[in-house]
Amino acid sequence: MRLLVLALMFLAAQAARAETANLTAALASITSSELRSHVAALADDTFEGREAGSRGGRAAGVYLVKQLQKYGLPGAVHGSYYQPFGTYTNILAVLEGSDPELKTQFILVGAHYDHVGYGTRSNSYGPIGYIHNGADDNASGLAGLLEVAQAFAQFGTRPKRSILFCFWDGEEKGLYGSKHWVDHPTVPLAQIAIAFNADMIGRLRGKRLHVLGTRTAPGLRKLVALSNDDPNLSIFFNWELKENSDHHSFVQRRVPIVMFHTGLHDDYHRPGDDVEKVNIDGMQQTARLLFRFLDRAADEPQLGKFRSQARQEGPWMSQMLDRPLAPLPGRLGLSWDDKQAADGKILVTRVVAGSPAETAGLKPGDQILQFAGQAIASVADFRTAVLCAKNPVIAVVKRPDSEEPLEPTLQLNGNPVRLGLSWRTDEAEPDTLIVNRLIPGSPADRAGIKLNDRIHSAGDVTALSTESFIDMLNSTAGPLELLVETFGQPRTVTVDLPVVE
Ligand SMILES: [Zn+2]
Known part of the structure; x- marks a missing residue:
């Protein structure tokens, strides 16, 4: 009996090591040079700005299909890659999940492949009549998706849920491709757990990626944040939910969404949006985070349902909630x-x-x-x-x-302080405590915890509630490990809890 237990433990440890090795290999396959070559190809003048329905737009589609074929990823429309509508075409490929039950659910990963061609008065900030290469908008998203698709195709640990890769046409003309897909879905909409959108991920600045949509389902923010292991990449969780890209088609159908975006710039919808101005290393960081996030989301036992409230919760509400509580009066004075x-x-x-x-x-x-x-x-x-x-x-x-x-x-004011922080909870961020007051000099402060940090776990408790955290504090004296996150960067901190008799 004991031998069997030991043998099983040995096998489990071996499997964990193999998974780590597989993940390392998959991330290493997402390279700057391949990202650069995809952006350079798709934002080349030969594609004439990839206007939907034009010769250049169709040529860009052919380029994408060639890559997907090379990776060995099958088409998702009855074996074909193409979902044509009118003069436009969505391009879809699929990676089937490994879990017999979960594989009927899909993580959809999309990016639009069209741009504005030579520009018109209504879609260009000018000058019009010149090729608008759209290197950032959205050759960057395409390159990121291709590299992620390739990494999944070669990945030794196949994710449990299926992943549907979508290259949308006609976004610039009015989200045509994604709208067509939600009206004529190739798998039932109810089986889409998350619809991810990459639109303009080529201009990472200040090491900070914008991640939008994480309030559209409980737990999305934590999934993204805990996927980030890059010390040079922080995340701004942006609560805006605009109608300006393909995620909107899914929000309207009550599908949870996540979007990565690196921000607007002076070349936006102008002929100057060229490959030289793209931050390739930033794209690599972003694409690697995307791979880890998709892998985690695809394996998560339970994913949250759409939160309608997300449509009303703008940045104003984020600012209001992030305001710290008033400091407590000093105990001594x-x-x-x-x-x-x-x-x-x-x-x-x-x-x-x-x-x-x-x-x-x-x-x-x-x-x-x-x-x-x-x-x-x-x-x-x-x-x-x-x-x-x-x-x-x-x-x-x-x-x-x-x-x-x-x-x-x-006779001091108040009760003895053990940790030195207050927190709030948020229904969009279950199992997480959000720091809203920090007492200077307290164990929490000395351990480096900051206002608005998220506490995702304490000791071996990974689903924190106010009750479970208070229980844990009351039963611990000495060091306590917390998994804390600042701006999408998780880290472990050890707080030293004093003994109180
Ligand atoms: Zn775009």
Whole structure:
């Protein structure tokens, strides 16, 4: 029996190692040079700006199909890649999922392949009559999707849900391709768990990617954030839900969406949107994040349902919710001399009227030697002692005009602080606590936690609620590991929880 258990553990460990190796290989296959060559090809003058229905637009479609064939990804329209409508054509390929049940659900991954051709007064900021190559809009999205499709086609760990790759036509004319697809879906709309949209991912600036739509289903934000392992890529979760790209067709049909976007620029819908101005390394970072996100989403046991409220929750609401709570009143009510404090001396400079410090008779000039039984040799010592102390507190104080140290008894404000943060919860972000107040000098502050950080797990609890977190804090003394996320960058921090008898 024990041998069997050991053998199973050995096999599980081997499988985990193989999966890690597969993931590493898949990510390594997403290369700058291939991304550059796709953008350069699709944004070349030979495609004449890829206007939907034009010769150049059709040629771009042929280029995409050639790549998909090379990767060995089959077409998704009864074996064909083409979903024609009028003079336009969507291009669809599929990777079948590995799980017998989950493979009937799809993660749809889309990007539009058309652009504005030579430009018209209604779709170009000018000058018109010149080829608008649309390197960022949206050869960048196409290149990213191709590299991700290739990585999945070669991936040794096939995802559980199926992935449907969609190259939309006619976006610039009014989201024609995605609208046609939701009206004539090649798999039932109810089987689309998430519709992803890549539109303009070629101009990453300031290492910050815009990710939109994560409030359209509970848990999407966490899926994206926990997929990010790139220390040089942070995420701005943008709450805007505009009607300006193909994700809109899916929002209208109540399908959860996620969109990656690297922002507008002066070359937007102008002839100057060329390959030289694309940030290829930024595209590689973005495409690798996309691969990890899709892989995670495709394997997630349960994905959230569409949240209609997301359509009303604009950036104004995000700003309102991100506002921190008012700071708590200090427990003690005194200030000290910073210069002396640097040498480990807490020398009182000011006592707040009506505070516990004043009530206990503390005065400017006093030096705090001990507090609640702790010797004070630094600001950190002092802050921790004050935050953790249980009433009543005895301090040992040296006063300049008195020979013997004084031993005043204090009654501090509030309860002892153990972690030093407050949080809110958000129904669009289940199992996560959002920091909305941080006490300076507290264990949370000293561990580097920031306002608006997300706490995704504590110890071995990965689905945090207010109740489970309070239970955990009450039953822990000493180090506690938290999985914390700042701007889409997850990291593990260890907070040191003081013992409170
Ligand atoms: Zn676009």
